Amino acid sequence: MDLYKKYQNTEILEIFKSLLKSSETIYKELKSGAGLEFLNTTNETDDEQIGLDVFADECFQENADKDTNIKYILSEERPDFVQYGDGRYSLTLDPLDGSKSAIVGIPSGAIFGVFDEANNISDFCGKNIVSGGFFVFGINLEVYFAINNEAYKGVFNNENSSWNFVSLDKLPKYKMFAINASNKIKWDNWLQDFYDDLMNVEDENGKTYNIRWYASMVSEVKRLIIQGGLFAYPNDSRKGYSNGHLRLVYEAIPMAYLLKSIGGSSSNGKKSILDVDVIELHQKTPVFLGDKELIQRIENLNK
Numbered sequence: 031m032d033l034y035k036k037y038q039n040t041e042i043l044e045i046f047k048s049l050l051k052s053s054e055t056i057y058k059e060l061k062s063g064a065g066l067e068f069l070n071t072t073n074e075t076d077d078e079q080i081g082l083d084v085f086a087d088e089c090f091q092e093n094a095d096k097d098t099n100i101k102y103i104l105s106e107e108r109p110d111f112v113q114y115g116d117g118r119y120s121l122t123l124d125p126l127d128g129s130k131s132a133i134v135g136i137p138s139g140a141i142f143g144v145f146d147e148a149n150n151i152s153d154f155c156g157k158n159i160v161s162g163g164f165f166v167f168g169i170n171l172e173v174y175f176a177i178n179n180e181a182y183k184g185v186f187n188n189e190n191s192s193w194n195f196v197s198l199d200k201l202p203k204y205k206m207f208a209i210n211a212s213n214k215i216k217w218d219n220w221l222q223d224f225y226d227d228l229m230n231v232e233d234e235n236g237k238t239y240n241i242r243w244y245a246s247m248v249s250e251v252k253r254l255i256i257q258g259g260l261f262a263y264p265n266d267s268r269k270g271y272s273n274g275h276l277r278l279v280y281e282a283i284p285m286a287y288l289l290k291s292i293g294g295s296s297s298n299g300k301k302s303i304l305d306v307d308v309i310e311l312h313q314k315t316p317v318f319l320g321d322k323e324l325i326q327r328i329e330n331l332n333k
């Protein structure tokens with residue numbers, strides 16, 4: 031598919047091309063084995079940083095500033111947002127998602143969102159997102175994303191340094207559940223019951239749900255897109271986890287937007303992630319992504 035032709039002369043395409051360029055540089059750096067050591071620094075939400083977190087953040091920001099007329103760039107790794115240009119679009123970034131898993135060789139990646147006419151923090155919400163998705167730095171360099179509610183996958187071809195894009199299929203149905211079940215006794219009761227149900231109640235073929243957890247949201251959501259099921263990072267009773275761990279603007283909203291565009295759904299446990307009010311830049315939220323019926327069941331149970 032000729033994605034460049036389809037979106038030719040659009041600002042969104044310019045932004046997307048700058049993201050592609052950055053991803054190629056970051057992937058190369060990761061493959062060289064560089065940046066996989068802890069730095070003794072933390073970001074705004076107190077996550078320990080590795081060298082590649084900082085490298086990725088700088089790379090995305092430099093290219094977006096140089097190659098586009100982007101208005102604001104918001105990053106999980108930075109305290110504030112800075113005005114770069116005066117275009118109509120702004121960019122949000124989780125420059126390196128799954129960094130701690132990258133250290134042990136699990137595919138990491140980057141999550142991005144493009145927002146239209148966003149001028150205040152509250153404008154970086156589900157209503158204003160026009161493109162969102164994620165890169166995966168795995169065996170190949172890949173991107174899964176949606177523009178104007180149409181979803182695509184791109185794979186980078188190393189031989190000729192070019193990207194090949196195809197449309198994404200609708201979310202398949204499969205009994206797979208990605209959740210860090212080591213926190214189970216700290217979850218709300220309704221979630222513990224829901225989990226037990228998925229694990230123990232057999233369908234007519236004797237099948238129950240299967241668990242996956244890579245501790246890398248991009249890998250988890252890639253699996254979700256290919257195989258179906260559910261991804262969850264809920265709130266729990268650990269100190270600092272009353273709203274889970276994932277960030278609303280940098281991680282949850284772009285993923286929710288992409289899932290919706292392939293027929294899936296999202297929730298914070300009560301309502302769609304795309305309807306949650308954005309109050310703070312680094313706001314956290316419980317996240318449930320995937321099959322529409324499962325998301326509906328979650329919202330019904332969590333009353």
Ligand SMILES: O=P(O)(O)OC[C@H]1O[C@](O)(COP(=O)(O)O)[C@@H](O)[C@@H]1O
Nearest residue numbers: 077126127128129210245246247248
């Ligand atoms: O170690 P935990 O608590 O299971 O958390 C893993 C989650 O944290 C994340 O790594 C997000 O944090 P980063 O953006 O700092 O990498 C997700 O990719 C993953 O789903």
Ligand SMILES: [Mg+2]
Nearest residue numbers: 124127128281
């Ligand atoms: Mg992340």
